[in-house]
Amino acid sequence: MGRRWIVVGLSSVVAVMVGLGSLSPVWSESPKELRVSAIPDENPTELMRIYAPFAEYLSREIGIPVRYYNVVDYAATVEGLAAKKLDMVWYGGFTFVQARKRTGNAIPVVSREEDLRFxxxxxxxxxxxxxxxxxxxxxxxxxxxxxxxxxxxxxxxxxxxxxxxxxxxxxxxxxxxxxxxxxxxxxxxxxxxxxxxxxxxxxxxxxxxxxxxxxxxxxxTPPYIDYVWTVRGDLDSALIEKITTAFMKLDYSNPADKALMDLQRTKKYIRVKAEQFKAAEDAAIAAGLFQ
Missing domain, CATH: 3.40.190.10 (Periplasmic binding protein-like II)
Incomplete structure (x- = not known):
């Protein structure tokens, strides 16, 4: 059996199991639907609770449907982005470095303010x-x-x-x-x-x-940079900016925004650049986990 994915629709948190190979064909640079995932660092039910509302929010903000796919291992998020079967992923710093190396052009969009000193x-x-x-x-x-x-x-x-x-x-x-x-x-x-x-x-x-x-x-531990929302590098630049703006406009003083931001345990998102994750790459090399 291939990797399993849980698909979250826009109108309700209803999950169905599908195979990786059964996803629709690879999109162009301006997808009709944005496919989003996250590294599975907690149990699937908790990940669903956190990220389904972000799919709903992004869909309203960027004007196209957004679907969240819950994957079973970290490697699936990297391979999904590389194969253009995913468009956006919530990565840890190390997984972002892996995705950047694997794809050659993965773009970090925003991190939580806390992620700069995690x-x-x-x-x-x-x-x-x-x-x-x-x-x-x-x-x-x-x-x-x-x-x-x-x-x-x-x-x-x-x-x-x-x-x-x-x-x-x-x-x-x-x-x-x-x-x-x-x-x-x-x-x-x-x-x-x-x-x-x-x-x-x-x-x-x-x-x-x-x-x-x-x-x-x-x-x-001492502080280090960690989690980051990442998009594949060949997405339309205007769409990437819409996604970035959607996160940057979230205001913790607004009750609706607060409810969403509390899911990711943050009060503010920050724009980030790929070079900020050089320390994660250096740590991986030093620890013998990356070449």
């Missing part, structure tokens, strides 16, 4: 005896997805910067596939510790999905 959280069970990064030696550990910026690339990079090599120093390490899964693995005792996206961690605590009496944050 962090990862290192968490552990209270009873695991872990207070510092050095205490991770000999312990079991979980990253998120292999391609995750905040769940793997930057945590690995900062571990190496602090003299800890996962292959050498951990008893075992694994990949949960998503930030929320990492937190649940730590809480359940499947692993002693893990690293995840700070925004997801905050949300899990706020929504009482994780018990802070069982799991703690013991280290926070």
């Amino acid at each position: 962090h990862s959280k290192f968490i552990a069970r209270w009873d695991a005896g872990i207070k510092t990064l050095a205490d991770l030696k000999g312990k079991s550990f979980s990253f998120g997805s292999v391609s995750s910026t905040s769940g793997h690339l930057m945590p690995r990079y900062f571990l190496l910067q602090n003299g800890i090599n996962p292959e050498r120093d951990f008893a075992t390490f694994s990949f949960s596939g998503a930030h929320d899964a990492t937190a649940l693995w730590v809480e359940s005792g499947k692993v002693d510790a893990g690293a995840l996206n700070e925004a997801v961690w905050d949300k899990l605590i706020e929504r009482k999905k994780i018990d802070p009496n069982k799991v703690k944050v013991f280290w926070t």
